[in-house]
Amino acid sequence: MKIRSMAAILAATVVLPFAAANATDLEVTHWWTSGGEAAAVAELAKAFDATGNKWVDGAIAGSGGTARPIMVSRITGGDPMAATQFNHGRQAEELVEAGLMRDLTDVATKENWKEIIKPASLLDSCTIDGKIYCAPVNIHSWQWLWLSNAAFEKAGVAVPKNWDEFVAASPALEKAGIVPLAVGGQPWQAAGAFDVLMVAIAGKDNFYKVFKDKDEEVAAGADIAKVFKAADDARRMSKGTNVQDWNQATNMVITGKAGGQIMGDWAQGEFALAGQVAGKDYTCLPGLGVNEIISTGGDAFYFPLLKDEEKSKAQEVLASTLLAPATQVAFNLKKGSLPVRGDVDLAAANDCMKKGLDILAKGNVIEGTDQLLSADSQKQKEDLFSEFFANASMTPEDAQKRFVDIIASAE
Amino acid sequence: MTGQAHTGRPSKLLRNLSSKIASIPMMLTAVVIFLGGTVWTVIYSFTNSKLLPRAKFVGFDQYERLWSAPRWIVSIENLAIYGIFTLIFSLVVGFLLAALMDQKIRFENTFRTIFLYPFALSFIVTGLVWQWILNPEFGVQSVVRSLGWTSFTFDPLYNSDIVIYGVLIAGLWQGTGLVMCLLLAGLRGIDEDIWKAARVDGIPMWKTYLFIVIPMMRPVFITTLVIIASGIVKVYDLVVAQTSGGPGISSEVPAKYVYDYMFQAQNLGQGFAASTMMLLTVAIIIIPWAYLEFGGRKRG
Structure with missing residues (x-):
């Protein structure tokens, strides 16, 4: 009772x-x-x-x-x-x-x-x-390279138009005391940068074969080896970043301490907040200027x-x-970010957002890795790439082997 | 209840009944929550539970994956380094400080407060403070460089090989004061007459400490050891605040692996397997020790 x-x-x-x-x-x-x-x-x-x-x-x-x-x-x-x-x-x-x-x-x-x-x-x-x-409610894409125009001016080289030019310009940036590529210490930033390189260098088909079909052979193949080679370049260029959060890394680009950053379009808010103008103070290259495809996570x-x-x-x-x-x-x-419906008018959007809307209208889109992989596989990938970016003695070949294991065990 | 007490001698079970009733909630908590939760965790570590627990058993799969994960191996190595050095340094430094305090110095209270003060801070605050102190652009390195030694380099938190020692420094700074206090209390518990007897026999002070006082302080040392050891196994917040496991994965610890895989990776099975391994490690250390300690006493 x-x-x-x-x-x-x-x-x-x-x-x-x-x-x-x-x-x-x-x-x-x-x-x-x-x-x-x-x-x-x-x-x-x-x-x-x-x-x-x-x-x-x-x-x-x-x-x-x-x-x-x-x-x-x-x-x-x-x-x-x-x-x-x-x-x-x-x-x-x-x-x-x-x-x-x-x-x-x-x-x-x-x-x-x-x-x-x-x-x-x-x-x-x-x-x-x-x-x-x-x-x-919105679409955020990862595939953007943000470049500081001031940093390239200081180094005396032209602002690159794609990833290869950026890699070629990196020694000049280093000589001027500028970190070529800012990559913050949080694990998801390194893993995200790799996914971006994957789309830009290996292309959409390989991206889907690896992340959607979980094809081990493709993941172990020569195309993906090229991506790891590029990640190796990125690792070399990111040496000396020494910040944790993504917005601190973006801030290095804004202040010209770093040449560029691979980051999603949310970085745009930081440039806007600092009063910078797209095209004049900073340059944005969707798909790293190589492969203009954006992912539609969000x-x-x-x-x-x-x-x-x-x-x-x-x-x-x-x-x-x-x-x-x-x-x-x-x-x-x-x-x-970009709206999820195609029938609304975004006249007030800035240049970079318009580039994104254009690509979206053309239909050059892929699904994001959050949509394709489980949180578990994403975490394993984060562990791998945060170690890869911090540890210069880890070879791209070893990293690719471990990457293949992750893809093989993914559901 | 009262009727029973009048009719005959209370049975052994009913003696101190009220205190037994009073302790039932705590006993239940211990059995259901601690023991029950532990057993449940171990059982579910053999399943492939993802975000929600599922009783689909997969044998030792989770453990195989765990021991082939480089991050877990790094975590174990870090815990070993952190653990061994914390034990040694906090006991040695703590005892030295306590012995110095015991020399009837002036302002003992003030010093004691200063040494114990870091312990009043949480690990999160400790971690953040030391993150700034060890930051090459704001901390020790920049201070020394501004004094003229421009080639001086001291950036443990940004160097994969020594980052765990950067965490160790912060941990020692925080914990040594408590060890000192515990051991000082132990020292104060030693009878004055023992010191007098040792002095009459002409035994030098360091020998008195080493061969008479320390063996007499055995119980205090054991308490201290247990406190330090539990602090080592559960180290988590210090690492999160100071390095969040970085650079890369070089300052990861097992407790962080458990949390990250249970909640961020939404893979409960993997997290359970890792926490079961932590439990096993503790059991391997505790059981033989408890057997010697308590089993021996019964015989003697």
Whole structure:
């Protein structure tokens, strides 16, 4: 008896806060905390508040690596938020399979997501067993080389137009006391730079054979050996970077301490914040100027399954708000990313963003490695490349052997 | 309960019943959470659990992968280096400091506070402080260079070969004060008469310390050893704050491998296998020692 009433009281204390709160408060977790990112999130919140609901911001500081474990443990631990950011791809795959995520197929068919979301691979990444589980909000591509015009001027060489010219110019940069290529110490930066080199040097077909089909023979072959050769160049050129975070590395390019950086288009926000102008102060080369292809990774919102009906309804409203044309424009301009729908007008975009939009319109896109590989394989790749970039005595051949092992064991 | 106490002699089980009842929650916690959690982890280390635990058994696959992962091998080597040097240096330096403090010096309180102060800081703060001190552009190297030695190089955190010693310095700075305090308390527990007797016999001071006082302080040393050793095995936050495992993977430690693979790589099985290996290492050290320590006492 007593135990039962105790349990009832306990249950009540858990339920009460939910019942007492206004039913349409939705907590949304994400890891957008840098200046430009926070401004972009504010746009989403504004749009959602305008529908009469309330966006409760649940920003988690530290990058995705820190935030994702917290989000996952809240969902699996029975304290789900109303919506959460993930990179679309395989990060939330198991949560969906475990039935913890909400099926958005109804909203998606009503709003015709299949037609409006471009490229279609974005929605495919949200689809598991024919049902749609997430709302993509933006496209971020990795394949960019950012160059400091001032650094090349100081070294007395022309700003390179592609990767090979950049490698050739590196001795001149070094002589002028400039680090040719800034690569921060965080593991994902080295691994990401390698993926970019892979697309640029080995091409789209080989990229897919290795990362999508997990073809060991191709991974061990001569084309990929060339990529490792280029990674060896990159390692030599990155010596002396001595910073950890990606934005510190970008800052080296902004201040002319480094010649260039291989980084995704989110770096653009940093250049903009420093008041630099594309083409004048810095140069951007999509696909390293070799192979103009961009990957279409990015961010998406997932909606955990909730018992509260009011909240479930508000989740639908949020999902359609995220994809509304006005929200897409406002959000992506602040974020520096590309919108997920092809039918919106981005007249205010800068030169580099326009280059990206062009490539997107031509359809020269590939899926990102987050979409193709599991988090486990990605982590193993990070371990390999962070070691490779830090340890000059590791030969490209050894690294390729270990790379083949990772691909062989990938699922 | 009271009725029983009146009717006859309470059985052994019922003696001190209230205190036994009071300790039930803690016993349950120990059995269910610690022991249960440990057993569960070991069992699931034989599965291929990814983000969520799944009871699909794959034998020793996770362990094979673990021992062929270069990062795990580096982690074990680093832990060995860090562990051995931490043990030696914190005990030796801690004891020397304690012995110096014990010479009835002036301002003992002040010195004790200064030496113990680093221990009041968390490993995160310690790690960040030493990251700055050892940074070549802001720390020791730039100070020495600005004094005129322009070729002076001291950048342990950016050199793969010696980075673990950079972490070691920070760990010692933080932990030695506590060792000193524990050993000082032990020294204070030695009877004055023993010192007097040693002096009457004409035994030099260092010999008195080495052959009389230290053997008498055995229990204190064991406590200290356990505290230091547990600190070594679980070292994680210091590395995260100071180097985050870098450069490359050269300052990785096992606890960080466990966390990264369980949560970032979404591969619980691999993380469980790594944590089981950590448990096994601790067990290999603890069990023979506990057997000698406690088993021996019963006989004597």
